[in-house]
Amino acid sequence: MNATAPIADGRVRVSLPELIALRSRVARAPAPPVVSRAQRSGQKPSRLHGRGMDYAESRVYQAGDDVRRMDWRLTARSGVAHTKLFQEEREGRLLILLDTNASMRFGTRARFKSVQAARAAAMAAWYAVRGSDRVGVLAFGAQRQLLRPQGGARGALAVAGAIATWDGLPPGGDETLSAALQRAGRLMHGASRVLLISDGFAVDDAARGRMLGLVAKAEVAVLAVADPLELGEPPAGRYPFAHRGTHYDVVLHGDRQRADFARSMGEGNRRLTDLCTGLGLRQRTLDTTADPLDAIVALLGTARGR
Template structure:
């Protein structure tokens, strides 16, 4: 029966997430591969191949000998044939810790369709964590709210994922309003602290609406991307992108109220143009940094889209999807 199928209806709904729902997402993560890496042949140095080159066992190429190269890697056949010293280059095998960063600030406490942005971010973060555990990666993360944050040390253990889930729920349940306070932690501060947590060679997945992404964030992201693999998971609500209503809508920032006119085409076009401009700026910054970004709506089938991007059978990830 469909009701007993654990893969049925795994997408989260509502304003808050439940532990039972996050635990069920492990079924959706079983066929996900977070990168196209081939397994390493030696588990002593790490379970995955990286782009780092060194004294590994997977042959990469032959190139001209350079001062400082180990003479034991000289390819004597090519050297004899060309009369010019050549050396072999190998892929070095390293572990790749995976860090999942989840935004649970006040601006994420908003949604007009299936769930709030905070719940969508928690769903994405949880699915990625289960997928990493299935792939035998060391899993850790950082969950942050308006005034506090908590980081989880990467471990190849189910306890690391469960710790991440507990903090996701804890920060999620603290949300009561979409209106941010004056002392809210900025994304730039989180990215700055992330440089302390993320070790070289780590993979970082940052789930947020990136509403406060600015020049300071770009600089910190540049520093992070030099030594880690960063992917942005952009979360938004359809109402933020396109305002369409047959009735007037009343909005408030906690201090003032404003009535949005109904069926005002000029206003709706300006609303959409403002969103598209901010999104285009974020995409432009990502392309400049060569950092991939995926966009997810609160109305999307999150698990289906993650399978499209990260399924082990998928030929290629689709980045900058809007």
């Protein structure tokens, strides 16, 4: 596959019509639970019926909160800025962290990892709004963009449109996961759940500490996207590759060659799996040939307390 192909064919470039059409696939999945954004102070999630502007609670001010809703009395008493939350804001909010680093522009079967990640993100958006969540997306890596959470079909359409647009932009430099998580922590916009979609090559030594900080604010799940060549030792043979217009072959014959190649190719998935295992995060691995729906339902479709 050629990473420079400009056509949005759903293989090397994201196809917006496909992302929109995934709505019908998600509509046939079991409906997700509708839960409120309860705080970690012992409150339990409860189902919501409709919206209202009744006062719900106050919490520590976060970047992006409306200053017109500051809780000045609690701020004065505590010495820490607090903002008021109203009943409509207790809806769940899902923030998708989407890896757009250069390593995602790779694929040997069916599609690039970047395209599979986009498909998974779109399915997550359609699934979240079925459960009355608002949904937004934060791109990190080659693109560093934010779409704030929105509700309903309009929110899922906005996610699909943003992902397709970002996929067609000139790439910037790579970004470590720790840097991305630091940005996410500042740009949560009240998100109660976070879904990280990545191939893991951005995982660095500082990611664990940053992830711990994020876990303190929201429930985090991880979808690891991998090419089949990254998930096992390849058979002996000649493997053609293309990178930025340059074509070359990798010849693998000996057992040691193949083992070293498999270790190198699988490094990202191992890093991400180790991070999730160490922190007890919910994780699924998705290869580029699979339907993302089962993984999305497994990660987002179970009612969980905060």
